[in-house]
Amino acid sequence: MAPLQMVDLKRQYLKIKPQIDAAIANVIDTTAFINGPDVKLFAQELQDYLQVKHVIPCANGTDAIQIALMALGLKPGDEVITPSFTYIATVEVVALLGLKPVFVEVDEATFTMTPESLKAAITPETKAIIPVHLYGQSAAMKEILDIAAEHNIPVIEDTAQAIGGTYTFPDGTKKMNGTMGAIGTTSFFPSKNLGCYGDGGAIFTNDDVLAEKLYMIANHGQKVKYYHDMVGCNSRLDTIQAAILRIKLRELDGYCDTRRAVADYYDNAFANHANIITPKRASYSHHVYHQYTLQLDNVNRDKVQEKLTERGIPSMIYYPVPSHKQKMFDGMDVEQVELATTDYLNKRVISLPIHTEMTEEEMQFITRNFIEVVNELTAN
Ligand SMILES: *Cc1c(COP(=O)(O)O)cnc(C)c1O
Secondary structure, eight states, rough: OOOOOSHHHHHHHHHHHHHHHHHHHHHHHTTTTTTHHHHHHHHHHHHHHHHHHHEESSOOOHHHHHHHHHHHOOOOOOOOESSSOOOTTHHOOOOOOOTTTEOOOBBBTTSSSSSHHHHHHOTTTTEEOOOBBBOOOOHHHHHHHHHHHHOOOEEEEEETTTTTTTEOOOOOOEEEESSSSEEEEEEEEOOOOOOOOOOOOEESSSOOHHHHHHHHHHHEEETTTEEOOSSSOOOOOOOOHHHHHHHHHHHHHHHHHHHHHHHHHHHHHHTOOEEOOOOOOOHHHEOOOSSSEESSSSSOOHHHHHHHHHOOOOBBBBBOOOOOOOGGTTTSSOOOOOOOOHHHHHHHHHEOOOOOOOHHHHHHHHHHHHHHHHHHOOOO
16 A cells, blocks of 8 residues: 555546646647636636636635635725634735634534624624635535625635535525635635645636626736726736646546545444544535544544554644634734634544545555554543
8 A cells, every 4th residue: 555645646646647738738838828728718617617607716715815805895904704713824814904803613513603603703893704614514604694694794705625515505505615605715725625736726706896806906906908906916827727727627526526435434434433523514515525524532632643643644633723823813903712612623623634546445444543543542
């Protein structure tokens, strides 16, 4: 068995190598490196896939959130509600723009923003809400959208970890993650479910006015070349990355299915173990398992990781420090919040390898050893 990795991009590449190599060669051959035809074609294909009116490609998933916030025309000091239990990018751009992050709690079982804590955090200063579809699972969008609508606050969905996943509303309507709020954002970082071979990102919206603004902000505030109507930034998706993404988008549903199959295997293997709590699948969410993140109960997590490493099994903690406790917010106008569930989860979560190329042998090896290690550490 080859060394285990959290994500195996090499094996994935080898399966689509001829198409990828040809697509890259074609971009180089035509030297259409910036805003080449593949960028527009990819945006159109992603629009069709997501059933959304506009896709604006950009340089990465962090820029995507930044540009989304800029398009809402917020003023310094406006409050933006986000979970603390997320990758730092979600929160960092809020602070970068001089806006005030207001951290709210996540659900203990689904790891996503709770409607109750969102409701409690809303003030007259709240000007945006950013739910995160963490680990590949949709946030509780019906409740979040209802609360947002009641206060007329736009929702930006951070879909960096959940592209390809869907949310089902109580009336049975199904929507792709990232297409329910005013704006959706995603990342094409190589390890994401739809990853390119470098950096990339995109912004989605069904709103024509917002779409134009988003496009302009990502392109130096211009609609017509050299005429700059607003302060924007320079955030483009490279043509080479777009060409790669066109090929990988065709594989995305298959990639999501294989990730779900790994999660099924793990769930079965760990079912009913007293110290292993498998991730919950919310009934409204088609979970696409960007991560397989479980909780350890009454086991020393550091020791588990140590013993897994000895056995050649990688594991990760996403994320070791919650956003509201990061030093970057020291001295900043961030409310001192108590987030008991976030702190609790931060000490309990551990993520196991999950990717599109896992073999039965690898899954068997990982689950057998994981259970052995947990049993050893809880034996007395
Ligand atoms: C990866 C990620 C981002 C940022 O994406 P980049 O392309 O790395 O900038 C934002 N939010 C979440 C939840 C992510 O996982």
